[in-house]
Amino acid sequence: MINTLQTKEQPLNIKGLSLLTLEELSETEIYQLVDSALTLKKQQKSGLTSKTLEGKTLAMIFEKPSTRTRVSFEAGMIQLGGSALYLNGNDLQLGRGESIADTAKVLSQYVDAIMIRTFAHEKIVELAKQASIPIINGLTDEHHPCQALADLVTIYEVKKKLKGLKLVYLGDGNNVSHSLMIAAAKVGMNCTIACPVGYEPKKQIIELVNDIGSKTGAEIKVTNNPFEAVTDADILYTDVWASMGQESEQEKRITVFEDFQVNSKITYLAKSDFRFLHCLPAHREEEVTAEIIDGPHSVVFQQAGNRLHVQKALLQAILG
Structure with a gap:
């Protein structure tokens, strides 16, 4: 089904192996x-x-x-x-x-x-x-490797390719962003992570994906400017601002992440046929507006199904 690589040339040989990342x-x-x-x-x-x-x-x-x-x-x-x-x-x-x-x-x-x-x-x-x-x-x-694999399936379904696309993640540099960066780097997809200062992905993950990207042709960036990041994006992605275990930081994070909300103002800068992803559960009117997650660009339930x-x-x- 996928033409980017001849995936059937050799059998998938991971029987008996673990998947940690x-x-x-x-x-x-x-x-x-x-x-x-x-x-x-x-x-x-x-x-x-x-x-x-x-x-x-x-x-x-x-x-x-x-x-x-x-x-x-x-x-x-x-x-x-x-x-x-x-x-x-x-x-x-x-x-x-x-x-x-x-x-x-x-x-x-x-x-x-x-x-x-x-x-x-x-x-x-x-x-x-x-x-x-x-x-x-x-x-x-x-x-969160299984989530990232489902994300790749969804992106391929809606864009018919992976390599060369521009994926932009807005929000916390958390586990979802880590696996998303690795997944993108592995398949040659350009990926930009836009986070507030102090909430970037871990340094060792950034170093890892830059090394992988140098071999696959993927350009991986981390920035604190959400508007610059979103320009000409094919895929926009976000996650909750306070993950499980961070509930005590909820109010603080709402203020810190305010400019990183996925809304019509910021999506205007993406490509006209962009698609929106979210790993769910979502908090409408926090990290994403209802207009976007429930709108025509959203494929979040297709993503969840995958x-x-x-x-x-x-x-x-x-x-x-």
Whole structure:
């Protein structure tokens, strides 16, 4: 389906591997996952079913709750013939002092893979180190790789290409922006992150994506000027200004991020056929106006729907 790379020339070979960040995937592997997600989406719409994960079980650990992550992974496993177990923080002994190493080793005896949505990225790194089964990052404070893969699927659907497009992210230099930058750099997409002073992405992520971009032709920029950033953008993207765990900063951030709101004033500078993305949940009239997110340029629900197809592509590749 994707013509940018000959994704079928070699099989996607990540079976049994963990996915902690998109840095671990090659450009070809990312394109192959995007292609696989698009194929699975087409098959589902045609009424075709697949039981490639029959007998497989995914443990889903949620120390941070989520609508889209839980439903997309759980539904994805069921649709592929497998099963999923939902485990929140109260269901595990982690909150009572059991070590990550012991948890990883015990769950490795019961299930075929673990998807975890947690706070510190170091926790998922340790989990992957100690487990004998694949670990999938459903979100940490530093990375959100599954979201970025769904973003690429959506962008390809609406623009019919990835390489050479201009993607602009407005807001906090958080986990979503980190994975988005890596994804863009990997596929040769130009990406500008516009943040208030002091809220930029981590320095090591900026250095990483500039290195990747030098090889793929992607131009990655970080700026504090939202209007300059948005000029001639193909894709505009934002996220909530205060992520989970930052609720105490909400009022302060509303003031600091005021000029980074996605509204008609700023979108006027983008290309006339720009598309708007948001990883959701959204706070209308804060980071984005209702006019934009509910308007004709928005593809946020198509984007949310693509989480299902990306999770299925990823699960099938790792466990199939």
